[in-house]
Amino acid sequence: MFPQILLNGLFSSSIYCQVALGLTLILGVMDIADFAQGGLYMLGAFVAFLIAKSWGSSFLFAICVAILAASAVGIINNIIVYQPALKRGANSLIAALGILLVIQNLALLVFGPDYQTFQLRFGQAKIEIFGGTITLYKSIIVLESCLLVLGVWLFLQRTKIGKAIRAVSQNKEGAAIVGIGSRKVSVFTFGVGSALVGLTGALVSPIYAFDVHFGTDVIVKAFTISIFGGLGSTLGTIVGALVIGIGENIIAGYISTEYSNLMTFVLLILILFVRPQGIFGRRPI
């Protein structure tokens, strides 16, 4: 049983890791706990589903459209709501929840209240690893997630805009002094972060049944992970996602499914008390 739990945990971890990475980028640069990303996750799933199922086009194309859609909505949110909110010193958390409300209910009007599912034609073969089984599609997601995280890390470390993002998240004024406009960076970060979230939503749409409230759970967990690991730390996000993804499956496997969420949150609260900055986070100066 244990290898199976480990494999399931690995899959959950890779999903959480991608979403948490998007959130932590945004939280770092804009200092916004953007719960509206839950809506973008749902949007990614719906867009991919609609394009792949109704138009019958290839799933890869559907995923690309989903990424673009999520990223566009993320950028629009940023320009229309978050930038003015930050400028006025308004409460961005409430603004985020307001946006989530709007996105979810717009989706309810457009997509309807039903749960949606669809089956992929490829990747349903089961692979056996160390006595546990996992579908090919899930293992592709795990692999893709590893590559993606590596890609994002390289992007943040090596490219100019990646360095700018890190600069702004460490010190806004300092970045402004050396000529990094935080407005441009924040729009870009929102684009990248939302793209990550939308991509993940699109990827899991053939696996889970989803409705318009699909993203809420994942977002809360992803926040837990990014706080657990330490905001803005890629390594922390990976470790947090692994701990929570695998831990949750262990609890669900050996104790009970109902309590797996509970354990996640209790763990987070304990961590916050011992190390408020997260496991790999730095204390603010």
Place this chain on the structure above:
Amino acid sequence: MKSGRGSLLFSLLLTAIFCVLPLIFTSNLIQHLLVIIGITVILVLSLDMILGHAGLISLGHAGFMGLGAYTCVLLVMKYKMPFLVSLLSGAGFAGLLGGLIGYPSLRLRGHYFVIVTFICGIIFTLFFTNLVSITKGPMGIPGIPSPQITIVPGWSISFKSKAAYYYLVLAFIFLTIYVKHQLYHSRMGKALLAIREDEDLGRSLGINTHAYKVGIFMISTAFAGLAGGLYAHYIRFIGPDSFTMLHSFYFFVMNLIGGSGTIAGPVIGALLLTVIDELSQLLQPALARILFGVFLILVILYMPKGIMGLKTLWVSQMKGE
């Protein structure tokens, strides 16, 4: 409020109006709304004790409300305790847990405290759902009796009718306002004001900011628990869905829209949003929630201090400042 006598007269007038309201509006629906608004007012006032006085945001107050509600109901139904004792025990229990959670988490700064309260709200809902042997799980507890308060042995008041319940709630609203008012003018209120404005400066002056924050959080959660008990015995059914994160969010929005740090603000906010919520039943629910979301964003952007903030602005403009 500068003119003490004027404001006293004004509040007396308001009190009189609130007392005769159920006599004017005898329709069932409006009396029901009045009770619901009253209970919500207590909750938003309790929330404002931490937001308005100490600048702390809690997104888990519906959870504490639920704690109070479940405790009160279980004491009344399982252990046959008198209503008032159970109500106060419920409030006490919510306050106690508030203290237990607040003590470690109030050391956290910024987003972290909000996130802890948010998660606590979720955890409480999970408990309400999963502790089936105590809370009956997702089915909830139906058939809660209406409260009976025994004044002298053999003579008790029953709060079966909506109007009677309204007066019971009104009494607790006055209690809440009294406590809040006293708090505001006490040493604690001044310390909390210092915390809201600049916590580090307060600490440098020797104010034990952490103790004051835990204290006000306990009082606030206790009143949330009280509102929960009142709610349970009015609706006469409670379940995990009565106290979700969405409710916490609504209460917080009410506080924000009414204006925090005042007594009238929470009352206005609760009144306005409950009425809007009722009116929006006329629309399609999804559409109503979209409009609510947009309204919320606009309020956040253009009215960050809420309706009471507008009043202050208006007064200062009248004086030509």
